[in-house]
Amino acid sequence: MKIAIIGGTGVYDPRILNNIREQEIATPYGVVRFKSGEYAGKEVAFIPRHGSNHSIPPHLINYRANIWAMKKLGVQNIIATTAVGSLNPAMKPGDFVLIDQFMDFVKNRVTTFYEGGERGVVHVDVTTPYCPSVRTVLADAAKDLAISIHQKGTYVCTEGPRFETPAEITMFAKLGGDVVGMTNVPEVVLAREAEMCYATVSMVTNFAAGISPQPLTHHEVLETMQANTENIKKLIMAGIERLQPDTDCVCKHALSEYGGFTL
Template sequence: MEVEVGIIGGTGVYDPDMLTEIEEKEISTPYGQARVILGSYRGKRLAFLPRHGTGHSVPPHLVNYRANIRALKELGVRSILATAAVGSLNREMKPGQFVLVDQFLDFTKNRPSTFFEGGQAGVVHIDMTEPYCPELRKILKEAAKELGLPVHDRGTYVCTEGPRFETPAEIEMFRRLGGDLVGMTNVPEVVLAREAEICYATVATVTNFAAGISSQLLTHREVLEMMAQSNQNLRRLLMSAVDQILLGESRSCICGRAVSELGQL
């Protein structure tokens, strides 16, 4: 049975307990192995991929983003809902709130960020005018409204290399550049999803205010505690969106033909 929807669980989202008939699968890709959990939901097969591995064992700068996205592609996934724990640079985006990211600023340094590295793979300059699928974002926005969950329907995600937290000076720079949120995982994941022609959207959970904005030192424990508090609503939001995706309504977004329209496939 083809797997249409994939959920990528970030920090604090490790357990696919919304699924039944669960099986773990190791998928070999040209970029390495990816561990994916397959399960059933309302008669459909879904994929759950814990971004940081079992027990949060893989730091953000060492996540094998290419293997993860390629594995989901090989399973037939057409839509990815990703979660992310983020710090806020925007005082309107408060801890415990959800943000449907619509833009990013990339400050990563050492990560492979494309499937197309010349040679037989060719060279592709992918368009990122709308990095996150507008139709998935619309589905998530409507799901949040139906559930009565407050959500910000747009926000700019600043992706840093990690694994350290940012300095107050960096946060001030990011804020002046228009950043709303800061995290360590959304890039190159969102770029690779577009190259793989998979619709992709991120639900960011604000866990704290960033360095220099927060009145206290930042800790990973603080992030995990806020994610634990938000997880029930996050799961409700994700599965409500999955219900809509599985209805199979046609989409007009460019995601599924992003590379082929460039004449590369």
């Protein structure tokens, strides 16, 4: 099983896959329950990031367990989806963004597998935090499907679960942020430490606080996601068809300086 989907808000349905089965796997951080299936002749794992009923808030997601479990399964490529608010007038509700950079504003999350002790300490490079190969695959898939997608964007990750204040949004925009969400960190960092190819497709569900003319609601987020569910499913499916997980990539050597990632 070399490909995984981590579905964000609104992307809970693994039925894009065939022969779906429930599975679980133990990790040092807890048990991970997920679904697996087949598509385009490939075995695929599916994790709904917030749980199948959106019961896990962003600050309590067991990011380390999820990534460890996928690595233990043999996953090499992860396609993740996220729902985001926009700080950039060019990125409107309903738009897709192929994230290429992030800003980390989380406060209370462990963002590494390496906390000293037996595992030691590493300093992973995140100059290019999202896999260039998987991003190219998704960009080409979007083009073939005539799905409009922004080719790059900077994701500002906040702690949540509250929405951000207008003052925070103004600050993030001045710093160069394009979209804001609550889940991409530490997920992207852990995937890099685990030497996996990871890419994020974000769907803009609303303009952020102070830009939006009305107060933000989770219902608004879900409505926009539901309206675009078919497109995001098509994009993921086309991406899986094109992925060649065994292709070598710089992501798979992220910790070569330290002898590589070990479970």
